[in-house]
Amino acid sequence: MTQSSYRAKLLTFTGDPAQSPDAAVFHEDGVVIVEDGHVAAAGAWTALAGLVSGDASVHDLRDKLIVPGFIDTHIHYPQTDMIASPAPGLLPWLETWTFPTERRFEDEAVAHDTARFFVEELLANGTTTALVYCTVHKQSADALFSASEAKNLRMIAGKVLMDRHCPAFLRDTPQSGYDDSAELIGRWHKRGRQLYALTPRFAPTSTEAQLEACAALAKAHPDIFIQSHAAESREEVNWVSTLFAHRRSYIDVYDHYGLLRPRAVYGHCIWLDDEDRRRMTQTRAVAAHCPTSNLFLGSGLFDFDRASESAMLVTLATDVGGGTSFSMLQTMNEAHKVARMGGHHLSATRMFWLATAGAAEALDLGGMIGTLAPQSEADFVVLDPQATPLLARRTARAQSLEELLFAFAMLGDDRAVYATYAAGKRVHRRGERTKRRNV
Numbered sequence: 001m002t003q004s005s006y007r008a009k010l011l012t013f014t015g016d017p018a019q020s021p022d023a024a025v026f027h028e029d030g031v032v033i034v035e036d037g038h039v040a041a042a043g044a045w046t047a048l049a050g051l052v053s054g055d056a057s058v059h060d061l062r063d064k065l066i067v068p069g070f071i072d073t074h075i076h077y078p079q080t081d082m083i084a085s086p087a088p089g090l091l092p093w094l095e096t097w098t099f100p101t102e103r104r105f106e107d108e109a110v111a112h113d114t115a116r117f118f119v120e121e122l123l124a125n126g127t128t129t130a131l132v133y134c135t136v137h138k139q140s141a142d143a144l145f146s147a148s149e150a151k152n153l154r155m156i157a158g159k160v161l162m163d164r165h166c167p168a169f170l171r172d173t174p175q176s177g178y179d180d181s182a183e184l185i186g187r188w189h190k191r192g193r194q195l196y197a198l199t200p201r202f203a204p205t206s207t208e209a210q211l212e213a214c215a216a217l218a219k220a221h222p223d224i225f226i227q228s229h230a231a232e233s234r235e236e237v238n239w240v241s242t243l244f245a246h247r248r249s250y251i252d253v254y255d256h257y258g259l260l261r262p263r264a265v266y267g268h269c270i271w272l273d274d275e276d277r278r279r280m281t282q283t284r285a286v287a288a289h290c291p292t293s294n295l296f297l298g299s300g301l302f303d304f305d306r307a308s309e310s311a312m313l314v315t316l317a318t319d320v321g322g323g324t325s326f327s328m329l330q331t332m333n334e335a336h337k338v339a340r341m342g343g344h345h346l347s348a349t350r351m352f353w354l355a356t357a358g359a360a361e362a363l364d365l366g367g368m369i370g371t372l373a374p375q376s377e378a379d380f381v382v383l384d385p386q387a388t389p390l391l392a393r394r395t396a397r398a399q400s401l402e403e404l405l406f407a408f409a410m411l412g413d414d415r416a417v418y419a420t421y422a423a424g425k426r427v428h429r430r431g432e433r434t435k436r437r438n439v
């Protein structure tokens with residue numbers, strides 16, 4: 001048995017801080033003890049110092065803050081190289097930038113190169129788990145899972161399904177989409193730390209026959225994830241109401257095909273009504289809020305008050321490349337402002353929970369990731385309150401945990417990530433990343 005320990009300030013959660021003020025657990029002088037890729041213990045140094053093996057290396061990080069690894073619940077790896085591409089709204093953005101970019105992933109070399117860079121970029125931002133869209137090409141999913149497996153990360157990903165309303169070069173068919181997805185589930189779901197997500201892009205790009213194929217796959221594999229987009233922009237919602245005129249709403253399309261259930265994650269969920277939220281809550285489907293993307297594409301403002309009232313499961317996500325940052329800290333920054341626009345106060349403590357333990361619980365992975373609880377997988381981030389001169393000045397004056405976390409959320413990005421660990425191994429250290437050439 002190998003043991004390593006990390007002495008630092010610690011933050012972990014026992015529940016939603018909005019429900020219970022004691023749910024955020026903070027140790028000014030704490031330690032995480034890692035054995036064989038799992039957390040053996042985490043807590044106050046004074047209580048746990050006796051458990052640290054004499055010969056185990058103690059990493060002294062007392063001026064840093066350790067938090068569970070961030071979980072990004074909606075991101076597109078093929079869009080890495082087209083981040084920061086503007087368009088007057090979602091649908092023109094898809095046509096102008098997204099589809100031509102995703103075409104490049106028919107080339108395996110492009111897929112492998114981009115997947116490797118993407119995984120490094122996630123880790124540089126402290127993200128240790130993500131729910132990842134690949135392209136329609138099945139080799140794009142193989143490339144992402146291979147890059148994740150090489151670093152022993154817990155990633156969730158899937159090949160996009162789309163058989164209409166996209167260029168012919170990106171189209172699958174109900175049968176080929178079904179066969180490719182089934183093959184990838186067999187190859188990757190639960191292989192090491194990899195998990196599969198059935199990925200119909202969004203209702204407009206799937207025929208009813210393809211949605212029926214998804215229903216069959218979802219039924220045959222009750223523990224896989226499902227990911228799609230829902231109610232992102234008004235134009236898209238209007239389009240769905242004409243394409244599926246016999247369905248009550250956009251969410252009802254997914255509901256009809258049995259795609260609302262635990263482990264089903266819908267990006268955006270801006271233009272929902274109360275009945276949609278009620279069904280999301282009842283089925284334990286998850287709304288992934290993507291604030292940087294929603295502002296960048298002008299899609300709309302996620303309604304935190306209504307989401308809270310309905311008790312719908314909510315997580316945070318970057319949605320790169322519609323989103324403009326890989327950083328979950330920057331995502332918190334924009335989430336706070338979107339909530340503010342709706343008159344809702346989103347505390348930093350709650351945002352850190354949403355990006356860690358809250359996401360893990362919403363994804364039905366509670367206790368496994370998103371926490372520093374004993375037996376959990378040792379995925380964690382070392383944040384540096386002195387990362388920039390401004391952060392150093394602001395955090396030095398922080399009088400509370402909330403104030404410290406708020407400074408990270410508003411002022412932090414990849415510069416604030418000193419190191420990232422996955423399954424107990426260091427997978428990123430600030431300043432040590434090698435420059436690579438793009439293909």
Ligand code: GUN
Pocket residue numbers: 076090094098201202229232293319322
């Ligand atoms: N809706 C359908 N596809 C996409 C996509 O790639 N990004 C975003 N933001 N919305 C979508």
Ligand code: ZN
Pocket residue numbers: 074075076229267319322
């Ligand atoms: Zn998206």
